[in-house]
Amino acid sequence: SQQGEEDPQALSIQEGENATMNCSYKTSINNLQWYRQNSGRGLVHLILIRSNEREKHSGRLRVTLDTSKKSSSLLITASRAADTASYFCATTGSGGYQKVTFGTGTKLQVIP
Amino acid sequence: EPEVTQTPSHQVTQMGQEVILRCVPISNHLYFYWYRQILGQKVEFLVSFYNNEISEKSEIFDDQFSVERPDGSNFTLKIRSTKLEDSAMYFCATAGGSYEQYFGPGTRLTVT
Numbered sequence: 001s002q003q004g005e006e007d008p009q010a011l012s013i014q015e016g017e018n019a020t021m022n023c024s025y026k027t028s029i030n031n032l033q034w035y036r037q038n039s040g041r042g043l044v045h046l047i048l049i050r051s052n053e054r055e056k057h058s059g060r061l062r063v064t065l066d067t068s069k070k071s072s073s074l075l076i077t078a079s080r081a082a083d084t085a086s087y088f089c090a091t092t093g094s095g096g097y098q099k100v101t102f103g104t105g106t107k108l109q110v111i112p
Numbered sequence: 113e114p115e116v117t118q119t120p121s122h123q124v125t126q127m128g129q130e131v132i133l134r135c136v137p138i139s140n141h142l143y144f145y146w147y148r149q150i151l152g153q154k155v156e157f158l159v160s161f162y163n164n165e166i167s168e169k170s171e172i173f174d175d176q177f178s179v180e181r182p183d184g185s186n187f188t189l190k191i192r193s194t195k196l197e198d199s200a201m202y203f204c205a206t207a208g209g210s211y212e213q214y215f216g217p218g219t220r221l222t223v224t
Contacts, residue, residue, distance in 0.1 A: 030211055031211070031212070033212075035215075040151070040201075040220075041218075042201075042203070042215070042216075042217040042218045043155070043203065043215050043218070045214075045215065048212060088154065088155065090155075092211060092212075092213070096211065097143040097160070097162065097167070097207055097211060099145065099157040099160055099168060100145070100147070100155075100157065100205070100213055101157065102147075102154045102155040102156070103154065104154050105154060
């Protein structure tokens with residue numbers, strides 16, 4: 001598998017429900033980030049979690065990181081139709097100013 | 113909050129033409145990156161640049177591509193002879209002391 005793979009690839013939920021997306025990676029990291037992207041548009045940075053952190057919150061977002069399993073999850077609570085987008089995890093390797101490696105993304109659809 | 117900016121937002125060019133994509137980094141950032149995203153695919157690393165030198169490049173970054181900081185502020189990506197398959201969104205990113213990369217809004221390149 002590639003560095004940074006999300007599952008599921010696609011997720012469809014009703015407005016108000018929670019959405020959980022998972023990401024796995026292969027190599028050691030300095031940090032892991034989650035981005036949102038509306039179709040054909042730019043990357044919106046959501047949250048960054050460092051390798052020595054286990055959980056982080058930002059508004060309706062909750063990110064966990066398990067470095068022993070090389071995995072992360074993004075939870076969006078009380079979803080809204082405006083949350084409909086693709087969500088990518090992205091890892092930065094340990095050892096300084098490494099490139100960011102993006103995952104394949106989860107396409108989230110929130111049905112009003 | 114400081115931002116990375118990119119120009120143009122959309123560039124249409126004919127196959128075989130040269131294009132230059134421009135990025136203005138966040139002031140005092142010294143690490144620069146280019147990524148691209150072909151429509152419907154994940155974001156891929158192209159090249160990293162520090163101290164007026166390429167630090168790392170991917171297999172995608174062949175002899176048709178070049179980067180430079182022509183005036184100490186802008187960071188440019190040049191594609192010498194564009195191909196249809198170069199059509200993509202190109203993202204610039206810059207980093208300062210915290211390793212965290214800040215992404216620009218992207219330039220959509222369409223090669224016809």
